[in-house]
Amino acid sequence: xxxxxxxxxxAMVLILWAVSFVAFAIIQLPPGDxxxxxxxxLSANGDRVDPAAIDALRRQxxxxxxxIVQYWKWITGILLRGDFGQSFEWKAQVTDLIWGRLGNSIxxxxxxxxxxxxxxxxxxxxxxxxxxxxxxYLATVGGFIGLAIPNFFFALILMYLSFVWFGANIGGLFSPxxxxxxxxxxxxWDFVSHAWxxxxxxxxxxxxxxxxxxxxxxxxxxxxxxxxxxxxxxxSEFRTIIKYPVRVALNPLVxxxxxxxxxxxxxxxIVSVVLNLPTAGPMLLRSLTSQDxxxxxAIILLLGVLTVIGTLVxxxxxxxxxxxxxxxxx
Numbered sequence: 001x002x003x004x005x006x007x008x009x010x011a012m013v014l015i016l017w018a019v020s021f022v023a024f025a026i027i028q029l030p031p032g033d034x035x036x037x038x039x040x041x042l043s044a045n046g047d048r049v050d051p052a053a054i055d056a057l058r059r060q061x062x063x064x065x066x067x068i069v070q071y072w073k074w075i076t077g078i079l080l081r082g083d084f085g086q087s088f089e090w091k092a093q094v095t096d097l098i099w100g101r102l103g104n105s106i107x108x109x110x111x112x113x114x115x116x117x118x119x120x121x122x123x124x125x126x127x128x129x130x131x132x133x134x135x136x137y138l139a140t141v142g143g144f145i146g147l148a149i150p151n152f153f154f155a156l157i158l159m160y161l162s163f164v165w166f167g168a169n170i171g172g173l174f175s176p177x178x179x180x181x182x183x184x185x186x187x188x189w190d191f192v193s194h195a196w197x198x199x200x201x202x203x204x205x206x207x208x209x210x211x212x213x214x215x216x217x218x219x220x221x222x223x224x225x226x227x228x229x230x231x232x233x234x235x236s237e238f239r240t241i242i243k244y245p246v247r248v249a250l251n252p253l254v255x256x257x258x259x260x261x262x263x264x265x266x267x268x269x270i271v272s273v274v275l276n277l278p279t280a281g282p283m284l285l286r287s288l289t290s291q292d293x294x295x296x297x298a299i300i301l302l303l304g305v306l307t308v309i310g311t312l313v314x315x316x317x318x319x320x321x322x323x324x325x326x327x328x329x330x
Contacts, residue, residue, distance in 0.1 A: 019304035034088040085294030105279040112202035124214030146208030152270040170197040171276040221245035257314035
């Protein structure tokens with residue numbers, strides 16, 4: 001198991017380097033750069049554009065240098081000093097801009113992942129064990145509805161119902177008086193009173209999807225001979241199902257942990273805009289449209305880190321769940 005983990009860690013370092021290189025290249029693929037967008041914005045507003053000032057900014061930010069030189073300065077700054085560069089649009093260090101928003105994203109979307117699994121696992125197991133029962137039909141209908149409703153539309157419905165029925169505004173993650181306050185019990189309660197809406201919205205489609213996948217996998221496993229053998233040995237029905245077929249049926253679900261959190265971050269962009277959430281998604285969208293390459297590159301790189309870490313965790317969990325993976329190739 002230790003050798004398995006070390007091999008994955010070595011691969012993780014190489015993958016992160018490749019992600020940083022490709023991400024920085026993709027950001028620079030559109031024609032022009034941030035100054036091009038900046039000049040177009042000034043011209044659209046009727047402001048005078050000083051060519052000398054634009055040339056000075058171009059030299060200052062190194063836009064005229066080759067791609068590999070810009071990438072080398074960026075990646076060495078990250079590795080040696082933890083410096084992700086400066087945001088052109090916000091006129092501030094990228095590190096100061098993203099940590100708070102990325103922390104909010106990880107907190108909200110991590111809680112959404114936990115809620116997804118806590119709800120989907122028992123319902124999926126029940127639907128497979130009680131196939132074609134009333135509960136199975138209700139879970140199936142609920143799953144189809146959850147997959148069919150767009151997240152942003154569900155968020156709009158929640159906002160409307162909360163305002164009409166309770167007169168409450170569920171936008172944002174904190175009330176204004178707790179926005180910049182230190183963590184305390186009142187601030188935690190204020191966070192909970194606001195965060196339940198985005199957590200519920202983000203977990204809806206994921207829960208419906210996991211229920212359907214787990215049900216299909218478990219139905220396939222329940223027909224296999226080892227389940228009949230376990231029952232013949234006198235094991236209780238609960239232990240027979242949980243210890244053997246459920247453990248095997250979880251393999252495809254555990255393998256998706258690597259991309260689940262980054263997928264939630266990317267899919268929450270519209271939800272974050274609708275609910276006015278201070279998360280990383282809207283900032284990434286804005287930085288991409290304005291070609292703020294250091295800010296966009298830092299967020300994409302950190303999403304890549306989340307993906308790689310999630311993949312490492314899923315690999316270790318798969319090796320723990322399934323001995324065939326641990327001892328494969330021996």
